[in-house]
Amino acid sequence: MARNLKLVAEKITREFEVKGGRITALYNVNLSAWEGEVLGVLGPNGAGKTTLIRILSTLLLPTSGSAKVMGFDVVKEPEKVREVINMASGAERSGYDFISARKNLWFFSQLYGIPGDEANKRIEELAEELSFKEYLDSKFYSLSTGYRQRVTIARAFINRPSVVFLDEPTIGLDVMTAMSIREFLKRKARDERITILLATHNMPEVEAICNRVAIIDKGRIIAEGTPEALKNTLTLCAYAIEIKPIPVNLGFLESVEGIKGYTMKADSQRGTATLQVVLEDEELLETVLFFLSKNGIRVLNTWRKEPTLEEVFVSYVGRGFGERESES
């Protein structure tokens, strides 16, 4: 099947004026997405994901660089771009509180010029696909977070867009709702050939639905490829080390040469933590264990991990998401 390029961004840079100077939110970002592809933009909070989506969806102008969606320039032809795109954000359950989900969706369908009968049919179809048909006539404010998010996702597909931008679409949702939304997105990309750009910091989500991933950090795309290809580039070794007690500070690991990065997940109930380290060489594991022991930390268990996107991210950025976010 011939594939068409639906989205191309070239050298996009965006700077913002702040008190005392300028900050660069995006720097020389190049990106492309094909028809029917789910492209994940993976990065921690503040990495520039939302800024990128705002530019591609015509809400924000880039400081320099260019981008085309379906061949239309986002800077010079925003009206044409708006006809073929849509977007939704998980952080914003957008809708008029005082009217029903159906009327919210109907309103947006009208802003896309969809004839009444067709709009009603489409609303029913989307509600069926996203399993909120029984709540269509409930007022928006009365819906639970999960159902509001389903309505928000439905709105993003009301105009049968060619390209959809989704910013953390499943953030804060329960596992079942998040899964059903992911399934819906996969179907839309596969069956209707819709290109989806998914900005997220949820790695399992990226692994579940994205055909390709671009890793973004501090406004720069630092790696791009299919999840498998990215994992295969990982020549480093990843280990999980279960430790006790939960260390307050692991700064001493930074002095160990050859550690590309680490993350830690604490289990406060058990009083243990799982330390994930990405090492240049497996022989360095001994050194890590030695330093842990030297700092009064007992090692309960150690095992080698199959590489995940998280390790890929750590190998490129040097730290995991948790640490990156606490820095920002």
Place this chain on the structure above:
Amino acid sequence: MNFLRYIASSMRIGIYHDLSWTNPMLSIMLRAVYPYSSIMTSCLIFTVGSKAASKFTDVGLLYVMIGAFLYMHFASYAWVPTLAIGEGKNLFVFQYIIITKASSKFYLAGRTFSSFVVSILTATIGFILSYITMGSIVGHFPQLSLGPYSVVSIFAISLLNIPASLGLGYILASYALYASKFEWALPAYIAGMIMILSGALFPVTLLPYPVSFVAQYIPFTEFIRAARDVLLYSNMSDFLLSITTGFAGGLILLLIGYFVYEYSEEKARKVGALDRRLA
């Protein structure tokens, strides 16, 4: 003709917004309280003051009553685009309206039209109630030139004022596109400005020069003057002149407002304010 669809759907949202938070009839009655109390306040101040000076006349009372009625009506929907943006940003809806096929200008026009419908109803209720109340206070009902022709004329004045209110609405909405903090009392400021500059309660010639010069050419001044011509003085030639001038001025204001808004939208896109939440 898609723009009619955009405007009609936005009007429908506006009507829901204004009336569906409770029973629609109750909502209209509650919304009539504000124009009623405003008209009553103006009329009472005039009555008490003029009676104390032994200068009370029915014409004077009706002059104030008609002016207060129309300025309440005009002011109450001129700020609707500003409110629609402020509220839309806070509900995370406005950015999704911006990126639809429809322009946000049609959305704001639709919201203004819906508010016009609600406002004409509530201001008229306020006017009728004030007329009855003041009649009982002063002991008789002042003579209005009321008939089918004058009622149609007043409705025509209201309709012809829409471009002026929408134009002012676009200019004010340009502020909301940029704002990071929203001043929810803005409607009261706008109502106050319209009251002073439109000759609603006193002739604009009383204002200091050059404000008086500018004020007499503001479309709202022309329309309030036209309403008095038809309801108070039965002066049809002046009425026609006033509504023609007012309408032409309104179209100019609409054109200016349209371009100011368009320019602001592009600037807001540049600085990243279109989807900025308001405090």
